[in-house]
Amino acid sequence: MKPTLVKITTCFLLLSMVSLLFSGDKVSFRTNWFTDNIGTSVQSPVMEIAKAITNKLDFLIRYNLDRVTIGPVRGLAATPSLVDGITGASRPVDEGQPASESYTKDRNEVNIGLATSGVRGSYYFSTESDYIGRMLTLSANRDFNQKNSNIAASYSFGWDDIHPLGTDTTHTKRAHNFNLTLTQVLNPKLIGRIGVDFSYVDGFQSNPYRTVNAGGQIFLENHPLGRTRGALFLKLNRYFSTQTALNLEYRFYRDDWDVQSHTANVYYHQRFSPNVLIRYRYRYYRQSDAFFFQDSYPTVLKYLTSDYKLEEFDAHLFGFKVEYNLRDLFKEGTFSFMSSSTFEAKYERYFSSNNFTADIFQIGLVFNY
Amino acid sequence: MRDLTRLVLAGVMFFGVGLAVQGCTTVRPYEREILAQQIMQFDANSEEAALERHFLETREGSSGGHGGAGGGCACN
Numbered sequence: 119m120k121p122t123l124v125k126i127t128t129c130f131l132l133l134s135m136v137s138l139l140f141s142g143d144k145v146s147f148r149t150n151w152f153t154d155n156i157g158t159s160v161q162s163p164v165m166e167i168a169k170a171i172t173n174k175l176d177f178l179i180r181y182n183l184d185r186v187t188i189g190p191v192r193g194l195a196a197t198p199s200l201v202d203g204i205t206g207a208s209r210p211v212d213e214g215q216p217a218s219e220s221y222t223k224d225r226n227e228v229n230i231g232l233a234t235s236g237v238r239g240s241y242y243f244s245t246e247s248d249y250i251g252r253m254l255t256l257s258a259n260r261d262f263n264q265k266n267s268n269i270a271a272s273y274s275f276g277w278d279d280i281h282p283l284g285t286d287t288t289h290t291k292r293a294h295n296f297n298l299t300l301t302q303v304l305n306p307k308l309i310g311r312i313g314v315d316f317s318y319v320d321g322f323q324s325n326p327y328r329t330v331n332a333g334g335q336i337f338l339e340n341h342p343l344g345r346t347r348g349a350l351f352l353k354l355n356r357y358f359s360t361q362t363a364l365n366l367e368y369r370f371y372r373d374d375w376d377v378q379s380h381t382a383n384v385y386y387h388q389r390f391s392p393n394v395l396i397r398y399r400y401r402y403y404r405q406s407d408a409f410f411f412q413d414s415y416p417t418v419l420k421y422l423t424s425d426y427k428l429e430e431f432d433a434h435l436f437g438f439k440v441e442y443n444l445r446d447l448f449k450e451g452t453f454s455f456m457s458s459s460t461f462e463a464k465y466e467r468y469f470s471s472n473n474f475t476a477d478i479f480q481i482g483l484v485f486n487y
Numbered sequence: 488m489r490d491l492t493r494l495v496l497a498g499v500m501f502f503g504v505g506l507a508v509q510g511c512t513t514v515r516p517y518e519r520e521i522l523a524q525q526i527m528q529f530d531a532n533s534e535e536a537a538l539e540r541h542f543l544e545t546r547e548g549s550s551g552g553h554g555g556a557g558g559g560c561a562c563n
Binding site: 244 | 559
């Protein structure tokens with residue numbers, strides 16, 4: 119905990135110093151704490167800097183650290199001694215890291231982006247002890263109809279390398295993602311957005327540490343090597359004269375593993391004073407299971423899984439967020455550079471019908487110049 | 488595969504409706520003050536949204552629907 123606190127404090131101090139060098143831009147720092155009921159906890163500080171380099175060129179960089187602690191392995195799916203539970207995270211089990219003890223690892227992620235005249239490019243890089251993830255994204259958008267309409271399109275190519283700990287094996291995964299989005303002003307208080315996403319993933323998509331009992335024998339999890347995924351989404355934002363706003367979102371998803379889902383999101387924003395904004399939120403999610411998911415495998419099949427993400431379940435998420443504008447606190451004096459900044463605090467609770475629950479806490483500081 | 492074909496057709500119809508809606512309303516720049524507020528923006532909190540997407544895609548079997556893709560990690 120102490121080294122993480124030192125890192126967070128260092129990031130904050132660096133952020134404060136860096137913020138003095140920028141004007142007309144944004145610097146933000148947020149940190150998340152996540153805990154769930156299967157023993158996993160994650161601490162995630164995130165720092166983001168957005169700067170206009172010239173009149174037409176914007177630069178963005180984001181750094182995210184995930185310190186993940188994965189609890190002891192409680193049971194292996196489809197084993198005779200199964201109690202419940204499937205480890206949801208990636209962790210090795212060996213003499214040095216026995217299943218009865220927690221396992222901790224760090225993931226470092228960097229996103230760098232450049233944007234100009236409606237075109238944007240970005241590079242994502244993530245590294246941890248057993249996984250390297252990379253993604254290049256190119257997107258473009260254009261306004262129409264006196265800027266009442268906007269069409270955006272993007273393409274991403276991701277390439278990942280997986281090196282399971284304790285082995286000499288290397289797996290690869292490639293992903294192609296396409297997106298098309300239309301944003302439309304409907305009236306002075308209502309704006310809508312619709313879009314479609316397609317992706318094709320080719321390569322290793324199993325958990326290299328997770329095992330399955332099939333036909334009385336233990337096998338490593340084996341998912342199909344290809345997956346085609348699609349999603350349609352609709353969003354509406356509506357303003358009310360009481361300085362409140364309602365955001366509605368719906369997503370339909372389907373893939374060729376037969377997973378199909380519906381997601382509905384509702385956000386309600388209410389301004390209590392010029393400096394205080396509160397957002398309430400509820401999300402409902404429901405999905406079907408993958409064609410190869412089974413609670414147990416009496417015989418050995420081509421595809422085997424103990425991944426709870428692929429079973430049928432529904433989930434609820436609710437919470438609230440408070441934003442406090444600091445302008446009145448730092449009008450004058452040494453810290454007047456913070457007068458255009460905002461403090462945020464958020465709490466959300468997630469629970470699902472497959473007995474998974476989680477608490478998410480987030481605090482943050484956003485500096486606008 | 489047939490279901491994905493239906494998804495593609497639904498997406499095309501979705502967009503067709505969206506493009507048709509374009510011709511219905513023109514809001515002038517001086518009428519868009521409310522739409523410029525943060526609570527009316529779709530991308531006001533992209534960093535928060537990225538964190539949430541990362542969490543949800545490690546817990547659920549779906550992805551996408553946000554207007555872009557996230558990168559890979561062992562948590563997926």
